[in-house]
Amino acid sequence: MSEGTAALRADARAIYDAAVDAVEPAKAVRAALERRPLEGDPYVVAIGKAASAMAGAARDRGARRGLIVTNMANARPRAGFRVLVGDHPEPGSGSIAGGDAVEQAFQEHEELLVLVSGGASAMVCAPALGLELHDIVNATQLLMRRGADIEELNTVRRHLSRIKGGQALQEGQGVRALLLSDVLGNAPEAIGSGIAAPDPTTYRDALRVLERHGLLGAVTQAVRNHLELGDAGAFPDTPDARDPRIAGLDMTIVAGIDQALEGARACAEALGYRAILLSPYLEGEAREAARWIADQAAPQGRIALIAGGETTVTITGRGRGGRSQELALAFAQLRRAEPSGRPWALLSAGTDGRDGPTDAAGAIIDAERVTGLDAIDQALADNNSHPALDAVGALIRTGPSGTNVGDIVTLLYGE
Known part of the structure; x- marks a missing residue:
């Protein structure tokens, strides 16, 4: 040699x-909260691989309570925080528990600090009405095997969920979101499948992703039915930027590529x-x-x-x-x-x-x-x-x- x-x-x-050191998540969150300190006593919802570090930084800057959903490798106890372990790279039973807890947090708290990082899409799973975990896993596996990019994958995920793509947001709620971006272009709706972001895509876009990869006949019948019913207007689409639920949302990208x-x-x-x-x-x-x-x-x-x-x-x-x-x-x-x-x-x-x-x-x-x-x-x-x-x-x-x-x-x- x-x-x-x-x-x-x-x-x-x-x-x-x-x-890697330049995008250390705690450092990024601390800097954001130094530029603009926390107001009031928001409940923290931290999701993704960096959730524990981001929540710890928020706690150092005055946050007192919250929820952390992360993977086993990055799970750390935080005083005042409930910690759940989700699954990655495919959602599992831990992801279902995480999805239920996130949904409950959005329903119960008027002021939220939401911290989102890569991996959140899999670690938090809340299947839409009529869908089960296996439907989501099957669609995820098929898309990943066909080489779908993260934008395409998350477009489908948002429309198979009852909380992603801004659906967890409540009208009149105050939500500050700090996002550690793992997606090209830093599109907020693609980071964690838009847990706290408006969604510019539609059920028709999700169907087009499946069609483009030749998967419309390969996903489960429940997935196809749900997307086709949504496209036909049987139930509302994910909220876009004009939706009143978005009015109280403030988003900041704290670090990225x-x-x-x-x-x-x-x-x-x-x-x-x-x-x-x-x-x-x-x-x-x-x-x-x-x-x-x-x-x-x-x-x-x-x-x-x-x-x-x-x-x-x-x-x-x-x-x-x-x-x-x-x-x-x-x-x-x-x-x-x-x-x-x-x-x-x-x-x-x-x-x-x-x-x-x-x-x-x-x-x-x-x-x-x-x-x-x-x-x-x-x-x-x-x-x-x-x-x-x-x-x-x-x-x-x-x-x-x-x-x-x-x-x-x-x-x-x-x-």
Whole structure:
């Protein structure tokens, strides 16, 4: 192993760590509440992977009571707060309990501070009348396997719920929402499926998502009936910005991928690289994103190409992996076919510390690790990036970070 390669890998990891630190959720909430302090005694509803940290920061700034719904890895006790564990990435019985508790909180309290972060859509589930948990799980699984992006997935989720897409809001209620964004473009209705946000989409939009992915005949009959009845006007659609329930809502994005990328850029420059921000909107198939990054021209010298976003994977195999690992392995395949001629290292990882249903945040790949990889084509065909990358020591295992604003990809070139 050359010292140059090891140094590039260490620098890539340092840049990733700086990106995650830049979107530390408690820090973001504290800053928002310093700029505009709490008024009165709002009941806190915190949902998502960062819920415990965000609620803790609110408590430090005067909040006294509330509800936290998060995943097991991020659950922490908070004095005065009820803590529930929801399920992720697919909703389960814990998510149903979380959904019921959130609905009750919105019904019982006139003033709310709502803290939403990534993972909330799965951790809180309140099926609409006539639907059951298995209907939601089935629709979620089908959409994820077809590579639906988060906007499409949450459009359907909102219209299968009785609380998402602003439906939990009450007329005359005062709701302040602080959102840690994990979606491209920071659309509030897509963050946690719009627990505290108006919804610009409709039942017809949800049907179009299913049609676009060829799933209208694959979802359960109960899901199809519900969406078609809603589209026909059998019951009201989710509230849009004109709805009176939205009048008392105040929303603020406290952090997102832009802040993570700025943290990455600053760290790269401190390490002596010329940092070039490629895009905060990296999306589409992970393999296509890998090709796009590989095609980016990089000047001579120590260069850091940095991008953020959230890609997707259309699952055709039966292997283990996640979108960040798939991107890294696809990049390795490209570099094996088209060597760079320069020292390089690529990191692709999720800011939440977990990539797909695996124990890894992502991976760091470089020229030396590429030579040790076996059967890259077969691993990609079977969506089996995790064991392939693990075999060469390329996986990044950080444990849960407590935040979630999407994924970071950094391509470093040495001299």
